[in-house]
Amino acid sequence: MHNKVIACIDDSQYAESVCDYAAWSAQRMDAPLSLVHVLDEPTQGRKQNLSGSIGFGSQxxxxxxxxxxxxxxSKVAMEHGRLMLKAARERVEQNGVPEVETRQRHGELVSALAELETETRMLVVGKRGADTASAHGHIGSHLEQIIRTLHRPILIAQQSFEPPKAIMFAFDGSATTRKGVDMVAASPLFKGIPIHLVTVGADVDSNREQLDWAKNKLTEAGFETEATIIAGDPETVLEEYQHTHNIDLLIMGAYGHSRIRQLIVGSTTTHMISKTRISLMVLR
Known part of the structure; x- marks a missing residue:
């Protein structure tokens, strides 16, 4: 049953924020929390091309x-990961989560997370890893592939954590964002936090009807909701609205607001992940 908040732990500068967001989310949703560190497969036994001037005995x-x-x-990497998980667990416990699971997995990061999908309610990852070449810092380098693979909400944490005080939901009327509105309305995660619904496009009846549906859904669930339609380039408009209204968490669909669906994620989503300075939740 997908009921856990899963947090990816590495040795990047985002690790503490990942712990804090995961602890905050697990507490608000009253959900079990699992801290996961993924080690690359050991390189033992790999075939080496040692042909050339050396003899057979030397080879x-x-x-x-x-x-x-x-x-x-491999032993050093395992111990490094164990110590990271220990530190992460202590930080989460200090944040008020008394019971937390820690797990160290072997293999490729995206595959390891895919194996955990059936028990994942929400995934928390850092925006970037410490070093894309290291076994401990590769979360960021795989971020778009994680989004493409997992069909769960993914919270992408920035470097520092503050409980969100205002949320922007980039709503485009797609099946993904409608499902996201249902999820937000039903979940205790964002209860009590004002939500700004923003549709980028023309102020026409079809867009207005979709936006009104979303606003009514959230209002009926007890949210203070503001709904706005703004014309313009989605990347520019969403950034400007975020700054103007002091938004500190953005929710958007993985493929939303894209004129052309890109190979991995939508162009606007990719831009916002790369450029925004606030944490972001991506919906699939």
Whole structure:
């Protein structure tokens, strides 16, 4: 059953914020919290092309030395991950979550998260990892692939955490954002936080009807809701509205506001992930 908040832990500058957002979310949703660190598959036993000037005996010795180094690196990486999870657990407990699960997984990050999808209610990740070449800092480099693969809400944390005081929902009337409105209305996660519904496009009857539906749905659920239709380029308009209204969390669909659906995620979503300075929840 998908009931857990899953938080990806690495050694990036976003790790503390990921812990804080995960703890805040788990408390508000009264959901179990699982901290996960994913290690790349060990490189032991990999085939090496050592042909050339060295002889067979030298090649055997070198292979043994490489295998020994790989084993040492694997042990160091595992201990590094264990210590990160321990620190993350302590931080989450200090934030008021008394019971938290910690797990270390082996394999490729996106595949590991996909295996956990059936138990995931929401995923929390950092905007970027520490080092795209390291086993501990690769969350950011895989972010778009995570969004494409997982069919769960994904909260992308910025470097610092503050409980959101105003939320903007980029609503385009798509099935994804309508489902997102239903989710927000039914979930305790954002209860009590004002929501700004923003549709980018022409102020025509079809857009107005969709927006009115979303506003009524959230208002009936007890949200203080403001609904606006704004013409213009989605990337520019959403950024301007965010700054003007002191928005500190943005909700949007993975493929929303795109004239052409890109290979991975919508162009506006990609832009907002890259450029926005606030945390962002992406819906699938």
């Amino acid at each position: 055997e010795a070198l292979l043994e030395e490489l295998a020994s180094l790989d084993e040492q690196r």
